[in-house]
Amino acid sequence: xxxxxxxxxxxxxxxxxxxxxxxxxxxxxxxxxxxxxxxxxxxxxxxxxxxxxxxxxxxxxxxxxxxxxxxxxxxxxxxxxxxxxxxxxxxxxxxxxxxxxxxxxxxxxxxxxxxxxxxxxxxxxxxxxxxxxxxxxxxxxxxxxxxxxxxxxxxxxxxxxxxxxxxxxxxxxxxxxxxxxxxxxxxxxxxxxxxxxxxxxxxxxxxxxxxxxxxxxxxxxxxxxxxxxxxxxxxxxxxxxxxxxxxxxxxxxxxxxxxxxxxxxxxxxxxxxxxxxxxxxxxxxxxxx
Amino acid sequence: xxxxxxxxxxxxxxxxxxxxxxxxxxxxxxxxxxxxxxxxxxxxxxxxxxxxxxxxxxxxxxxxxxxxxxxxxxxxxxxxxxxxxxxxxxxxxxxxxxxxxxxxxxxxxxxxxxxxxxxxxxxxxxxxxxxxxxxxxxxxxxxxxxxxxxxxxxxxxxxxxxxxxxxxxxxxxxxxxxxxxxxxxxxxxxxxxxxxxxxxxxxxxxxxxxxxxxxxxxxxxxxxxxxxxxxxxxxxxxxxxxxxxxxxxxxxxxxxxxxxxxxxxxxxxxxxxxxxxxxxxxxxxxxxx
Numbered sequence: 001x002x003x004x005x006x007x008x009x010x011x012x013x014x015x016x017x018x019x020x021x022x023x024x025x026x027x028x029x030x031x032x033x034x035x036x037x038x039x040x041x042x043x044x045x046x047x048x049x050x051x052x053x054x055x056x057x058x059x060x061x062x063x064x065x066x067x068x069x070x071x072x073x074x075x076x077x078x079x080x081x082x083x084x085x086x087x088x089x090x091x092x093x094x095x096x097x098x099x100x101x102x103x104x105x106x107x108x109x110x111x112x113x114x115x116x117x118x119x120x121x122x123x124x125x126x127x128x129x130x131x132x133x134x135x136x137x138x139x140x141x142x143x144x145x146x147x148x149x150x151x152x153x154x155x156x157x158x159x160x161x162x163x164x165x166x167x168x169x170x171x172x173x174x175x176x177x178x179x180x181x182x183x184x185x186x187x188x189x190x191x192x193x194x195x196x197x198x199x200x201x202x203x204x205x206x207x208x209x210x211x212x213x214x215x216x217x218x219x220x221x222x223x224x225x226x227x228x229x230x231x232x233x234x235x236x237x238x239x240x241x242x243x244x245x246x247x248x249x250x251x252x253x254x255x256x257x258x259x260x261x262x263x264x265x266x267x268x269x270x271x272x273x274x275x276x277x278x279x280x281x282x283x284x285x286x287x288x289x
Numbered sequence: 290x291x292x293x294x295x296x297x298x299x300x301x302x303x304x305x306x307x308x309x310x311x312x313x314x315x316x317x318x319x320x321x322x323x324x325x326x327x328x329x330x331x332x333x334x335x336x337x338x339x340x341x342x343x344x345x346x347x348x349x350x351x352x353x354x355x356x357x358x359x360x361x362x363x364x365x366x367x368x369x370x371x372x373x374x375x376x377x378x379x380x381x382x383x384x385x386x387x388x389x390x391x392x393x394x395x396x397x398x399x400x401x402x403x404x405x406x407x408x409x410x411x412x413x414x415x416x417x418x419x420x421x422x423x424x425x426x427x428x429x430x431x432x433x434x435x436x437x438x439x440x441x442x443x444x445x446x447x448x449x450x451x452x453x454x455x456x457x458x459x460x461x462x463x464x465x466x467x468x469x470x471x472x473x474x475x476x477x478x479x480x481x482x483x484x485x486x487x488x489x490x491x492x493x494x495x496x497x498x499x500x501x502x503x504x505x506x507x508x509x510x511x512x513x514x515x516x517x518x519x520x521x522x523x524x525x526x527x528x529x530x531x532x533x534x535x536x537x538x539x540x541x542x543x544x545x546x547x548x549x550x551x552x553x554x555x556x557x558x559x560x561x562x563x564x565x566x567x568x569x570x571x572x573x574x575x576x577x578x
Contacts, residue, residue: 219508
């Protein structure tokens with residue numbers, strides 16, 4: 001299983017949580033990658049069977065590169081995990097020593113106000129993961145990483161300030177993905193429980209251009225069948241400004257008759273429909289403050 | 290007018306383009322700010338009359354901090370400008386000298402593949418703007434900035450490699466905003482042409498929770514009146530994962546009878562509706578490849 005590395009990343013935490021929830025008796029070994037594109041590429045070229053990457057955070061929103069790579073590659077989503085995030089400021093030095101702050105761009109964005117208020121003059125460097133930031137921060141006392149509590153111990157850093165994200169409520173949703181190819185079999189790790197309750201399905205849709213009302217009709221296919229849409233997110237098509245692709249999640253399994261029916265109707269009216277898969281809803285999704 | 294500084298930023302370019310299109314005879318002076326939050330704060334506390342900030346890019350999508358600050362503050366959008374973006378790699382040194390690459394996180398994301406392919410081992414530092422990166426890159430030959438062609442000349446750098454974004458088609462949409470307060474008058478700079486053709490209106494909507502189909506009904510208010518929705522974007526409400534706020538743009542002016550009617554109907558069915566304003570559509574929005 002491929003995850004964002006090095007050890008101590010939130011992806012690793014998500015992966016371990018997911019593995020512990022599976023019925024499989026197979027031993028799962030983790031492979032660590034430098035960044036999200038490398039992790040997904042290792043899944044696509046089948047260097048690893050499956051992988052875990054972040055897709056959405058409750059403060060900063062979607063992880064653009066993950067959405068883009070789901071569109072550009074043939075991948076199935078087979079699971080999701082929601083992980084509570086508690087960013088800490090970690091360093092070998094004291095607070096007054098800090099001149100450089102390192103972290104992944106998403107984590108930096110989640111702590112934007114904190115950095116501005118307390119370290120307005122610090123140099124900001126981006127890394128491929130929060131745990132990589134922690135590893136680098138071990139080199140100089142003037143460096144601090146924004147990373148998890150666990151990575152402090154792992155890389156010999158002190159927790160200078162805990163819980164530094166701009167909002168207390170901070171969760172990241174990760175997805176478990178595998179390559180989709182001709183003649184594929186179910187991976188040994190992925191075990192889908194037989195009953196189809198409590199599943200969600202993810203699709204990507206590109207609407208036909210110059211057809212006002214196309215999005216309304218699309219959503220209508222779900223609404224009139226009382227299918228609950230849990231998420232709709234737009235991404236640029238990258239062809240021109242103002243042209244979008246929609247990422248839609250809804251409750252239910254692709255094998256459900258009403259969902260099959262809705263998707264059949266949608267297919268004939270859109271420019272492109274890409275199935276990403278049906279997978280069990282993570283219950284910790286419903287955590288409230 | 291507040292813009293992202295220092296001189297040579299794409300915001301400055303957008304601001305100058307917008308000023309040249311206005312009928313005003315008033316002299317407009319530009320004030321430069323370190324980052325997007327500082328620019329917007331200067332508008333909110335009325336240090337400047339109006340300001341220009343990026344809201345959306347054709348490769349990387351929405352600028353999260355701009356969307357968040359439109360929600361959190363009382364602001365009117367009074368105009369938009371679409372600027373073609375051509376990122377260049379700028380430095381005082383040679384390509385083989387480059388160890389550090391500096392730029393704004395959005396520009397870094399727009400050049401992700403380029404950086405990975407050609408400078409996989411470079412250290413990546415983020416700055417408040419692309420022009421600030423160019424200014425800093427003047428200090429050391431081992432530093433390169435990702436910034437506009439214009440900022441090379443401005444900060445004594447060579448264009449090592451032009452046009453480095455991952456997609457040739459690259460446009461950023463900027464908005465012109467002013468503070469909204471009790472008893473405000475129209476600013477001297479903002480001149481809105483009397484005819485209401487070719488306007489768009491921007492709103493923010495928070496749907497009532499636990500009401501499946503609420504988004505469908507909302508979009509239906511536009512669809513059944515043949516109002517053309519040009520953009521729908523979700524942002525996390527930051528309360529919990531899976532809870533979203535919608536940013537919607539549609540063709541037409543708030544004074545149009547059918548739009549007034551649609552908004553009246555929407556107001557009574559949603560948790561929150563915030564008007565951001567009606568403003569002339571930027572024609573360069575319709576650029577195609």
